[in-house]
Amino acid sequence: MINRMYNEVCDTHFADEEIKIKQGDKVSLCLETEIDNQDQLIKRVIAVPGDTVVLTRDSIIVNGLLYPYPTQRTDDHGRRLYAYPRGIYPGTPGYWVVSINSIDSLDSRYCGPISRSKILCPIENGQLHE
Numbered sequence: 001m002i003n004r005m006y007n008e009v010c011d012t013h014f015a016d017e018e019i020k021i022k023q024g025d026k027v028s029l030c031l032e033t034e035i036d037n038q039d040q041l042i043k044r045v046i047a048v049p050g051d052t053v054v055l056t057r058d059s060i061i062v063n064g065l066l067y068p069y070p071t072q073r074t075d076d077h078g079r080r081l082y083a084y085p086r087g088i089y090p091g092t093p094g095y096w097v098v099s100i101n102s103i104d105s106l107d108s109r110y111c112g113p114i115s116r117s118k119i120l121c122p123i124e125n126g127q128l129h130e
Contacts, residue, residue: 019121021095023048023062026123029097031111042123043097043107053089053096055109060096072104084112095119 021027025045047053047062054061058070071083081104094113099105108114 021045021048021116021119021122023051026100027095027097028120028123029114029118030120031106031114031118040120041106042100044100045095046098046108047092047096047113049091049093049095049113051092051096053092053113055084055086055089057083057086060098060109062096067098069098069103069107069109071109074104075106076102076104081106081110084108084110089113 023045026042027045028040028042030040046060046067051063058068060067060069072081075081092113094115096108096113098107098109
């Protein structure tokens with residue numbers, strides 16, 4: 001039931017460009033990946049456009065702040081994950097997101113920066129903000 005509802009949300013593509021997304025926000029977003037055609041996910045934003053992001057094997061560093069998110073080989077379903085190229089990304093063009101509940105979940109360590117059009121809406125107190 002919930003997955004169907006989320007897929008319907010993804011299919012509507014109601015990403016509201018008027019809603020400001022900031023570092024620390026929980027957001028609902030849709031990703032098209034090699035693992036699934038389209039996944040609706042809830043993630044935390046750790047970097048916004050213009051931030052400097054350093055991606056290493058063991059962590060993500062945003063404007064000098066360390067996030068200890070090591071790159072995993074498989075996700076929490078045992079599916080193979082392929083890391084986004086490690087390196088320094090000054091003035092990143094998109095949003096970097098990380099998993100809220102699982103260290104081995106699909107996020108920017110594997111997809112890189114996310115465009116604003118992929119973010120549907122912020123999550124406030126466990127509810128979609130519309």
